Ligand SMILES: Nc1ncnc2c1ncn2[C@@H]1O[C@H](COP(=O)(O)OP(=O)(O)O)[C@@H](O)[C@H]1O
């Protein structure tokens with residue numbers, strides 16, 4: 001694919017200092033009958049992990065699809081890597097997505113392809129030579145500790161395994177932005193912890209900018225209070241009750257932003273709704 | 280349940296037609312630029328063409344048989360039973376071969392496409408494909424349109440041949456007509472215009488089947504129930520459109536060839 005070969009390997013290297021990776025500017029969207037998001041403005045700096053919290057149905061997934069250009073806002077402006085989505089042509093949006101990895105709420109693996117082809121999907125599309133593809137797929141699957149499932153089909157995997165394959169598929173091209181939609185949703189606590197470990201590892205090893213939706217508060221706080229230790233190759237609690245400085249929060253309710261700030265600001269908030277929600 | 284509003288209904292129909300036209304137009308436009316998904320096109324050709332072969336052969340064959348039986352009864356009254364071959368061949372090539380093959384393939388493949396793409400839609404695989412940088416219209420719709428148009432053309436020829444063969448078999452075994460004479464009258468009756476007419480129809484039907492099947496698949500909403508609804512609608516709408524289109528092409532061809 002000629003278009004893919006001409007795009008730079010990183011979308012963020014040439015960005016001027018301080019340009020947000022994701023910026024929403026007074027964005028609103030509604031479906032036929034009702035408004036889902038109203039006047040949403042926030043930005044995500046380079047290297048930041050932005051955790052999006054909120055009750056079910058408040059528009060978190062919708063927000064994430066907007067960020068990847070999968071939906072168009074009714075009003076407002078969304079910029080990714082410093083470029084306005086509305087000013088890009090269809091082809092440019094597809095080229096922009098080459099730098100974005102997305103993990104869907106229900107994994108959204110291709111049923112007709114096995115794990116190897118699912119993970120390799122993007123490499124096949126970019127016409128990467130066959131011999132390199134296999135090695136990179138094994139590497140990505142090793143990251144999510146799922147090498148043994150390489151020749152299985154999605155229907156043969158458990159929910160947690162699907163989620164991990166989905167993460168492998170999203171990170172294989174080393175994207176500059178990762179969007180995780182409820183990566184732990186519907187999973188048992190142990191599998192959830194495994195997935196959160198992967199997110200922390202990706203955050204601290206590759207310092208990729210990311211957006212992460214969750215409705216499990218303990219997952220959010222694990223992310224804020226833990227870091228990846230490369231010497232022991234495991235997730236460790238940050239000592240002295242310190243917090244990861246790059247992890248920030250966005251809380252939505254009924255289509256509005258009710259909180260935008262750091263972990264400490266969130267835990268010290270006096271907003272009654274927020275306090276009740278965090279209980 | 281809200282009251283039926285003719286205005287809202289008319290608006291939704293117009294919106295669907297517009298959405299469908301955009302989809303079909305973009306799919307055709309995608310054929311003229313890279314990337315093209317050749318491997319997917321061959322996979323579809325295999326599933327549409329080879330997969331539909333048995334039903335097309337069987338329906339073609341038995342339609343020819345029935346035509347021969349029915350034609351002989353009527354023609355006998357005029358003492359023209361020798362014209363059976365002519366009637367079978369003309370009906371098969373101009374009308375029944377193209378239409379029945381179109382309807383059969385529509386039942387099998389428009390539904391298949393709507394349910395496959397519909398399941399992909401409701402399980403977010405279509406969004407995932409876009410998120411991975413692939414245009415689903417290019418990857419899913421365009422190959423299906425090419426494959427269906429191409430394969431339906433040849434399936435129609437096979438159906439015509441099986442129908443004429445079935446008619447001949449009945450004519451010889453049950454009606455005790457002369458086999459070579461059957462084929463001779465059949466062959467002599469067909470002119471250039473008839474063949475062109477019979478082979479133009481599947482081009483339109485193929486396009487209708489694939490584009491309608493994909494349209495209903497890609498616009499599926501409402502979970503697995505929605506997939507069932509999309510499948511049914513795809514078959515109903517494509518079947519009606521195939522017959523409507525058959526009428527229009529026939530009318531047009533009569534205008535050109537005078538028969
Ligand atoms: N494609 C769509 N068509 C119509 N309504 C939708 C669509 N997607 C989401 N919605 C509606 O938008 C609201 C927010 O959905 P979503 O973003 O999935 O919520 P969350 O992920 O926060 O649980 C819900 O009320 C949902 O019904």
Ligand SMILES: [Mg+2]
Pocket residue numbers: 060061062105182
């Ligand atoms: Mg959601």
